[in-house]
Amino acid sequence: MSTGDMGAAAPASRTGILERGAGYMDGLRALPKHLTLKSVSAGTVAAIFGCTGPALIIIGAAEAGGLTSAQTVSWLFAVYFLGGLISLVMAPYYMQPVVGAYSIPGAAMLLGALKSFDFSHAVGAFIMAGVLVLLLGVSGLIGRVMRWLPMPIIMAMIAGALIRFATSTVTAAEAAPLLVGATIVAFFVTMRLSKSFPPVLAALIVGIAVAAATGAFQPVDGPVAFVLPTLTTPSFSLDAFLAVSVPLAILVIGAENAQATGVLLAEGYRPPVNAMTVVSGIGGILAGVLGGHNANIAGPMTAICSSEQAGEDRRGRYAAAVVNGVLFGSFGIFAGIAVPFVLALPKALIATVAGLAMIGVLVASFQQAFTRSQGHQIGAFVALAVAMSDIRLLSISAPFWALVLGVAVSLLVERHAGRTAPGPTGDR
Template identity: 65%
Template sequence: MEITKRGLIEPGPGIGAGFRDLAASFNLKTGSAGLVAAIFGCSGPALIVIGAAEGGNLTDGQTVAWLLAIYGFGGLISLVMALYYKMPITGAYSIPGAALVAGSLTVFPFDQAVGAFIMAGVIVLILGVTGLIGKVMRWLPMPIVMAMIAGALIRFGIGAVNAVSALPIVVGAAVVAFFLSMRFLKVVPPVLSALVVGLVAVALTGSFGTNEAGISFVLPEFTAPSFSFDAFLAIAVPLAILVVGAENAQATGVLLAEKYDAPVNAMTVVSGIGGILAGLLGGHNANIAGPMTAICSSDQAGERREGRYAATIVNGVLFAGFGVFAGALVPLILMLPGPLIGAVAGLAMINVLVMAFQAAFNRDSGYQVGAFVALIIAMANVSILGISAPFWALLVGAVVSLLVENQRPVGKPAAVSTGKPA
């Protein structure tokens, strides 16, 4: 498969076709994968945003507005992209971006940060409408992209192992249920079995957390943006790079690994629009999500690839609902133990990681050295000049491969390796 050269916005089956086939595509597996992705995105990442808001001395209303922006528009992105392309292109927001903003709010007043959020969306939109991202992705060798995906997502697998030591009975029961279900209960999604058994174990052991989120049900309070050059350099530019170089790159690689013809330009354009709209409400960016696209596009969302977009629809509805009722739901969702959430998300990534490793290190691909460099940079999760590891993994891996392997003539699109000898 190749990323083919098409128009500015790649054509898809259309929203009508997405609605028409949705009922036939929805099943227990798509529903459970969408639920797991939503729980993952509405728990730990929400806590990062809440912590950033507290560090910036935001009011409860401003915090709720921030959550409404990123979850509401993130869910809307899922619904639009999944229905139009009939692919599990899942929207959310940049989790590393939230961490970046957390540090910036100690320096910049929130109105300047909001202005920078909007400017970041404009940058991403420009990258999409110019078609630059599509051109870059056509140049990148797919083994290197797959190695970046493996390195970026391996933390979820490692997190599942660490979660066992953090909460042995609960997480151990969930892990055992996952593999037993995979072996003996073909009609039940293993990830759903893990989640249900884990929740039962939580109830039996009394491992639910306490309500410490500090947010009651309040109306959102919107902040008028102001624009400064310092905030543009410190927040807007790094945030835009994170969205494109981390979230969109991961999502694109995951979709390609699952043999989807990823609409790269459209994914970038919608991430730019999502960034602008979320910024207007006081949120840092709504965009295509890497990890949740991985969960919704994996075989845990069903054997039929063409039907897995239903998992993204489920995720989108739950995400948007979470944004609308954030003031009431955040304290409840954060009562779930973090190790269980991390373990279930890690289990859902297993087959995605296996396919990424196979595609990255196919012995006949000619990109093994570059792929290995991309893998270890992504695994190291380094941040240089405010830019996160996935961007550097792609850049350095491609440069190293060009220097020492030089397998692909300039301008030739990079094919996706299947992991099988030719």
């Protein structure tokens, strides 16, 4: 394995540490023609995914930590508004579907951590995690590592990490067969009959209609009101740094950014790895100041916005990320009002639509992971198995260990594996 194995990760030119993009003016000028039905629907589906189940994890962590309503809303505002802002900064400049959100595994980790630390120490740990990620981005280390990793192993990690979306669709069908069945049929029938109408949008429309007809929407509990965010003064401690900051920083890099990089590569882009890391670090610091655990590049939502569901022309799929950024940021601003209504959507419908939107990315990932000519087949299989296992070691989630173990096995048994195929030559 050599530095040439991941050449596709490096855009054609750089400005210091940060990769050079197409520029905002070019991105904004081209945006209107790329705001098609497909790009808008893909961005909307990604936003619905990010604003439903993941929001529940944050709300659960806030309840476990005994946070007030204002602190919970501040947390939601921080990660959603800043996550949306990241999309609006990155996507037009690079003209790539780079989507911002927050670390979902990081939020899940805090379900336990907030029982051990008061929120002021947690906020301090959030800020320190952002500083760690920023330093890694500024150093250029992450970009060098990603360029060294073999493409098949990264693609296998992506397939293993995202396969749960496909299996969740099957599980949802068992729980709500009529709702899920109608949604799936609408998706594939539209795919067969129409090349212009987005199958995922048809699936969402039919799913909502069936949910309304069968009374599957969950009632809105409690009052719906606008709540102003509140700031929490951070406190800093070594214990919180080791228990929260370090694992959270690794999750941002090893779970979210690595997934986003992999799916962009799978779709033929040359992702700006260093810039993605730097903006995730800045997002982490700002989110921490506002009481949120991190705002960074999103893995699954980038997968939705970079897939064929966002349009046949991959040069215009960044428009889906822009749509997502607007909706995501708006959700953060109006979190106190929006949360109850979004959470009323049936969980089975959310899981089904997200799984259907991932089909293209999963197929491409499997194809690139196990193409014999690219080599590293054993390492790729190990990465796939580890990522699918969803294990957590040392508070670090499976995608990170999938890369580590996949590379280790490949180095041990595949020393003469062929180099991976070269990536696309252009940034867009």
